[in-house]
Amino acid sequence: MYLEIVNRIRTAIASHIRLAYGVEVKVLTERPPRLEMGEVASPVCFELAKRLKKAPRVIAQEIVGSIGMIDGVARLEVAGGGYLNAFLDRGLFFVAALLAAGREERAIGADSAKTIVEHTAINPNKAAHIGHLRNAVLGDSFSRILRYAGERVEVQNYIDNTGVQVADVVLGFLHLEKKSIEEVRRLSEAEKFDYYCWDLYARVTVFLEEDKKRLDLRADVLKKMEEGHGIEAEMAELISVAIVRCHLRTMDRLGIDYDLLPRESEILHLKFWDAAFAMLKEREAIRLATSGKNAGCWVMPLTEAASGGEAAADASEDRDGEQDVKIIVRSTGTVTYVGKDIAFHLWKFGLLERDFYYRPFYKHPSGREAWITSGTSGDAHSSGNTPEFGHASSVYNVIDVRQAYPQQVVAAGLRAGGFDSQADHLKHLAYDRVVLTPRCAAELGYEIPAEDAKKQYVEISGRKGQGVKADDLIDKLMEATRREVDSRHPESSAVEREENARRIAVGALRYFLLKFTRGTIIAFDFEDALSFEGETGPYCLYAIVRARSIWRKEFERSGEAESAGAEISAETANRFLSSPDGDSIWDLILTAGSLGSQIETAIAVQEPAFLAKYAFQLAQAFNLFYHKHRILSEEDAAKKAFLLLVTSLVERQLVAALQLLGIEAPKEM
RNA sequence: GCGCCCGUAGCUCAGUUGGAUAGAGCGUCUGCCUUCUAAGCAGAGGGUCGGGAGUUCGAAUCUCCCCGGGCGCGCCA
Numbered sequence: 001m002y003l004e005i006v007n008r009i010r011t012a013i014a015s016h017i018r019l020a021y022g023v024e025v026k027v028l029t030e031r032p033p034r035l036e037m038g039e040v041a042s043p044v045c046f047e048l049a050k051r052l053k054k055a056p057r058v059i060a061q062e063i064v065g066s067i068g069m070i071d072g073v074a075r076l077e078v079a080g081g082g083y084l085n086a087f088l089d090r091g092l093f094f095v096a097a098l099l100a101a102g103r104e105e106r107a108i109g110a111d112s113a114k115t116i117v118e119h120t121a122i123n124p125n126k127a128a129h130i131g132h133l134r135n136a137v138l139g140d141s142f143s144r145i146l147r148y149a150g151e152r153v154e155v156q157n158y159i160d161n162t163g164v165q166v167a168d169v170v171l172g173f174l175h176l177e178k179k180s181i182e183e184v185r186r187l188s189e190a191e192k193f194d195y196y197c198w199d200l201y202a203r204v205t206v207f208l209e210e211d212k213k214r215l216d217l218r219a220d221v222l223k224k225m226e227e228g229h230g231i232e233a234e235m236a237e238l239i240s241v242a243i244v245r246c247h248l249r250t251m252d253r254l255g256i257d258y259d260l261l262p263r264e265s266e267i268l269h270l271k272f273w274d275a276a277f278a279m280l281k282e283r284e285a286i287r288l289a290t291s292g293k294n295a296g297c298w299v300m301p302l303t304e305a306a307s308g309g310e311a312a313a314d315a316s317e318d319r320d321g322e323q324d325v326k327i328i329v330r331s332t333g334t335v336t337y338v339g340k341d342i343a344f345h346l347w348k349f350g351l352l353e354r355d356f357y358y359r360p361f362y363k364h365p366s367g368r369e370a371w372i373t374s375g376t377s378g379d380a381h382s383s384g385n386t387p388e389f390g391h392a393s394s395v396y397n398v399i400d401v402r403q404a405y406p407q408q409v410v411a412a413g414l415r416a417g418g419f420d421s422q423a424d425h426l427k428h429l430a431y432d433r434v435v436l437t438p439r440c441a442a443e444l445g446y447e448i449p450a451e452d453a454k455k456q457y458v459e460i461s462g463r464k465g466q467g468v469k470a471d472d473l474i475d476k477l478m479e480a481t482r483r484e485v486d487s488r489h490p491e492s493s494a495v496e497r498e499e500n501a502r503r504i505a506v507g508a509l510r511y512f513l514l515k516f517t518r519g520t521i522i523a524f525d526f527e528d529a530l531s532f533e534g535e536t537g538p539y540c541l542y543a544i545v546r547a548r549s550i551w552r553k554e555f556e557r558s559g560e561a562e563s564a565g566a567e568i569s570a571e572t573a574n575r576f577l578s579s580p581d582g583d584s585i586w587d588l589i590l591t592a593g594s595l596g597s598q599i600e601t602a603i604a605v606q607e608p609a610f611l612a613k614y615a616f617q618l619a620q621a622f623n624l625f626y627h628k629h630r631i632l633s634e635e636d637a638a639k640k641a642f643l644l645l646v647t648s649l650v651e652r653q654l655v656a657a658l659q660l661l662g663i664e665a666p667k668e669m
Numbered sequence: 670g671c672g673c674c675c676g677u678a679g680c681u682c683a684g685u686u687g688g689a690u691a692g693a694g695c696g697u698c699u700g701c702c703u704u705c706u707a708a709g710c711a712g713a714g715g716g717u718c719g720g721g722a723g724u725u726c727g728a729a730u731c732u733c734c735c736c737g738g739g740c741g742c743g744c745c746a
Contacts, residue, residue, distance in 0.1 A: 034690090041688090043688055079689080081726070163746055334744085336743090337746045403741090430674095432740085488706085516682070516683095533708060534694045534695060535694040539694095539708070543709095550705045604686090613693090620693090626709080629705095632704095
């Protein structure tokens with residue numbers, strides 16, 4: 001609602017200025033620092049002052065005197081050195097907000113352009129840890145936000161099933177544990193196979209470090225996996241598929257779904273690279289280096305845009321007189337990681353003349369089907385209702401910030417191929433790491449090497465088997481919320497208590513990971529993550545539960561099933577909103593009506609943390625209201641109805657905001 | 670060496686198109702449950718926004734320099 005009225009004010013002021021002064025300006029607006037100064041302010045007269053060579057305050061007065069009525073605005077005033085401050089018609093705003101609440105989600109147009117969000121992408125060789133959760137929660141929340149805004153979103157979870165990490169676990173089973181394929185199969189069917197591999201992977205790391213010659217073993221395993229035959233390939237397939245299922249189960253606990261799991265093995269076997277190679281050659285995006293240090297390699301020239309430490313444009317000829325390039329095909333004829341990634345991204349945008357085969361793989365509890373890529377048509381789903389994957393017009397990749405450089409190279413690859421628009425719509429949703437506080441690392445019993453001891457935090461390392469496993473953390477949170485729920489509501493059924501505890505635990509965890517902006521390193525600590533007070537998910541949920549409790553009691557008392565007379569006129573609302581305690585209620589309504597504008601900002605800067613902050617602020621404002629007004633015992637029937645409607649508005653907006661973060665309210669707390 | 674990010678209250682962090690008196694949570698201290706759920710609320714205390722210069726009517730925000738910290742720059746993935 002706020003968004004709509006702000007746009008109306010901007011338009012009105014801009015067109016008035018055009019008419020009155022013949023000047024075209026962009027009218028910016030902001031929220032004034034205090035409510036006495038109105039709800040929308042514009043500093044546009046400061047800008048105008050320069051152009052018109054007149055004092056800003058004088059211009060502001062002229063505008064206020066001549067602009068006339070703006071729909072929904074009660075009055076416009078001059079403030080400070082020349083601000084234009086708008087005071088909204090509170091009653092009208094409230095009525096409109098009530099009408100819109102819960103209906104703001106935009107329908108997804110069937111023909112609207114598709115957006116791919118890739119997230120999670122955990123190497124399928126070990127259990128997921130807290131760092132992976134940050135990625136998945138960020139990606140899932142961002143996908144929900146885009147969908148809410150009306151975008152057609154396809155969520156992909158890329159599976160690197162032919163990489164070094166899987167190879168190491170295969171190596172572990174073959175050379176450390178001397179297991180047969182059947183033995184591994186049996187192990188992989190066990191509940192915590194991902195935990196088993198977590199430990200094995202760490203042991204392999206030690207094994208390889210003890211004697212560097214053992215790296216030959218890894219190279220051999222890797223080669224056979226890539227070629228797709230031998231016991232190595234068979235075991236890699238077995239392990240990676242089983243671990244992916246473990247990851248999906250873990251993510252299910254947090255309500256995270258996927259549409260497609262594209263696998264590296266299919267990119268290799270279906271020769272995506274060959275198609276991309278031909279295209280890039282033809283478009284002269286890459287060339288064969290015939291001399292110098294890169295002789296025999298196919299390289300891609302890097303422009304300033306893809307500089308990850310490269311010189312700027314004017315210095316792109318470095319001291320050797322050679323242009324900065326990125327090697328795409330090695331002199332041995334094998335393609336590099338970025339090369340494969342460029343091919344994959346050509347596919348994502350529907351630019352590659354090649355496609356995967358697909359089959360249904362996993363049904364999420366939500367009902368959504370996660371499909372997986374398949375290498376042969378025989379294996380693939382043939383019923384004819386395979387969804388169309390890929391062909392995106394925008395792609396968001398949720399990847400740790402340390403991958404910023406390779407991501408830029410991929411975009412540069414698209415650009416070099418002449419796909420500028422696609423490159424512009426390839427966005428790296430970068431976020432920084434989750435690390436452990438020294439206290440947390442000590443609690444987990446990790447030995448910290450002397451050279452790291454003076455650092456302020458401890459790095460998570462799957463390779464070393466060091467980190468908080470996702471399922472362990474969720475278990476711990478469940479335990480804590482269960483304890484609370486059991487002691488607070490012993491009268492509820494076990495099933496109900498379990499579900500309530502689950503929602504609170506998920507809310508706590510997801511909120512904890514989302515309250516930090518993407519660029520912040522999260523120093524993980526059990527004490528913070530297990531906190532349910534203050535700026536936390538449970539705090540936000542508590543506000544919803546309280547709001548609903550008021551309505552429930554009201555229904556119980558009145559015996560009405562629905563809020564029968566849930567209507568109010570703008571005049572009546574204005575009467576209460578102009579009363580002495582009207583300002584604080586108005587502040588609450590205004591916040592509740594600002595969800596749309598918050599979503600817009602969150603999308604513009606790709607920052608779900610904005611919505612987390614918003615949800616908290618709304619909950620906070622509601623708690624204030626809750627303590628100030630005894631709603632059910634309110635004698636004035638009209639005022640009681642008004643207060644109930646305010647409660648209802650806030651409840652719906654808070655539910656909507658939290659839903660975008662993947663957080664659901666429990667029945668009771 | 671080159672590039673990117675960060676430095677805001679005791680601690681953890683918001684403050685993202687430059688805007689009015691820089692905010693929140695935690696922690697500390699003081700109060701509030703015969704009342705719609707105290708996972709809550711009220712109050713107190715807490716700041717050279719790393720330092721300096723510049724641009725601007727206006728800078729935590731933009732530019733430059735310096736200090737401190739992190740990360741990235743492979744014929745690895």
